[in-house]
Amino acid sequence: MTKQLYKHIQKLVPDFIIGLLREMEICDTIYFVNKGCLYLFYEDNSEKQVIHFALENWWITDYKTFPDSKSAVYSIAAMEDSEVTCINRENYETLLATFPLLALYFNKIHERAYGAALFKQKTFATVSKKDFYFHFRNTYPELIKRIPDPVFASYMGVSLEILKTYQDLYVS
Numbered sequence: 001m002t003k004q005l006y007k008h009i010q011k012l013v014p015d016f017i018i019g020l021l022r023e024m025e026i027c028d029t030i031y032f033v034n035k036g037c038l039y040l041f042y043e044d045n046s047e048k049q050v051i052h053f054a055l056e057n058w059w060i061t062d063y064k065t066f067p068d069s070k071s072a073v074y075s076i077a078a079m080e081d082s083e084v085t086c087i088n089r090e091n092y093e094t095l096l097a098t099f100p101l102l103a104l105y106f107n108k109i110h111e112r113a114y115g116a117a118l119f120k121q122k123t124f125a126t127v128s129k130k131d132f133y134f135h136f137r138n139t140y141p142e143l144i145k146r147i148p149d150p151v152f153a154s155y156m157g158v159s160l161e162i163l164k165t166y167q168d169l170y171v172s
Contacts, residue, residue, distance in 0.1 A: 020076040020084070027065040027072040028089040033058050036082020037146050040074050041154070050155040052117075055143060059109055079151060129158050133166040 021027060023042060031038065033054050040052040040060060051074070054060035062074040069089050087095070096103045123132055133156060137144050144152065153163040 020078070021062060021072050022075045023073060024071050026069055027062040028069040029086050030059060030061040030066060030089075030092055031076065032085040032087070033060065034083040034085055036084070037079045037143075038076055038082060038084070039079060039147075039151060039155075040076050042074050048151075048154050049157075050151055053143065053147065053155075055146075059106075059113075063110075079148060080146060124157075129156055129162070130166050130169070132156060133163070134170065137170060 020031060020038070021029070031054070033056050035056060038054045038060050039050050040054070040062070041048045041050045043049070052060065060076060062072045062076070064073050065071060066089065096106070123135065127135070136156075147155075149163055149167075150160055153160045156163065158166075
């Protein structure tokens with residue numbers, strides 16, 4: 001889809017997203033982001049709860065269900081025009097068996113991702129939402145420019161209005 005068409009659709013249907021995976025679909029694919037920005041989320045009372053982002057050179061899937069090709073508990077969507085490489089579970093297993101160094105590569109990828117998830121959980125538990133916003137904005141200044149405000153508000157677990165107050169405080 002072209003950027004122009006995507007922007008036109010978003011003007012008329014602001015909640016339009018390009019979905020790679022939806023909750024309850026069989027998750028048998030892992031995605032490598034060549035270009036763009038994706039996010040992992042789940043629906044709770046018709047509200048998106050964003051839990052993870054993936055930029056260029058990052059991998060993303062529903063790691064809860066990918067190992068067994070079960071029904072997804074998360075959804076994955078693109079926030080911007082994106083290009084991804086998709087590897088299904090069968091080809092993933094074949095790659096690991098054929099090229100053992102890829103197993104080491106993916107182990108390192110998953111160690112880093114798990115460490116980042118634990119750090120986010122600790123940060124969420126020990127600092128205020130405002131301090132988390134400032135930390136994220138200072139740590140990932142380029143990323144935050146690419147994330148639409150409603151998606152980032154969901155990631156932080158705050159309303160759009162509260163996010164706007166943090167943004168105003170940051171500028172001050």
